[in-house]
Amino acid sequence: MAKVKGRVSFQEERCKGCELCTIFCPTKIIIIDKNRINAKGYHPATVKEMDKCIGCANCAMICPDIVITVEREMGK
């Protein structure tokens, strides 16, 4: 089975670092970046290994602050 490819982007200024997206990502690639801080004063969520994203949109579904946009490679 071909691997589904996805890509997520974070509108970081909206993020409140609540961590909900991190627990529902089935590939566990979302982390809270403790080295950075946004204008609201929160550590934002980010993805380090984007090639592992499957574009399931679980993170966007649970995010209460509409931080995440999800793209997916559509099968031919």
Next chain:
Amino acid sequence: METIFRKTEGLTDALFHYCPGCTHGIIHRIVAETLEELDVLGKAIGVAPVGCGVLAYEYFNCDMYQAAHGRAPAVATGIKRVHPDNIVFTYQGDGDLASIGTAEIVHAAHRGEKITTIFVNNTIYGMTGGQMAPTTLIGQKATTAPYGREVAHAGYPLRIAEMLATIQGAAFVERVAVNTPANIRKAKNAIRKAFETQIKGEGFSIVEVLSTCSTNWGLTPIEALKWLEENMIPYYPLGNFRTPGR
């Protein structure tokens, strides 16, 4: 790459004022997405409550009112009767709807008003700092129940969906939760059916949404989702209580 999830047109660009992880934001989003998908944003009129949802008029990208505490169903009744072709909804917490506004919601349902109510049950008065609500669970701590709710003193938690389902004019009644992506999808489906009930003129419709308040529950947002699943769902079972024609 194709975009499969982006922010709905049903919301403005304003940042939510809610606490980190508060599921009010998820509920706003799925209501707004539903209005967009039903193509009724241009004729939707919402009524915001008193409670943490008080600023909902800043967030929904449609016409909005803000009613006195608990009175949103009465205000929505007036709007719908003057503008029967508009899609009218209320957005209310459990302090708002199940306590001070119980008369208004019962009689809006009783009259079969063709409005839709989104009822956010987080078992507590969030905005004012975590006082006990009629929906607070037995043993659950609140600022006004420091040792936990006691039945002898405060009675049993009120099951609003079940109560309203006994009313003939309440055409659509369902209880959902927003604690997992799967439940959020189901919640959105119920919200869609509630608005469709209104569009078809079949009567009053309400969706009770089990929601979190990690701040006043004293939990992290992740713990709060778990607390909802383990404590709220057993007492407030999810499911449909009334559907038109059934």
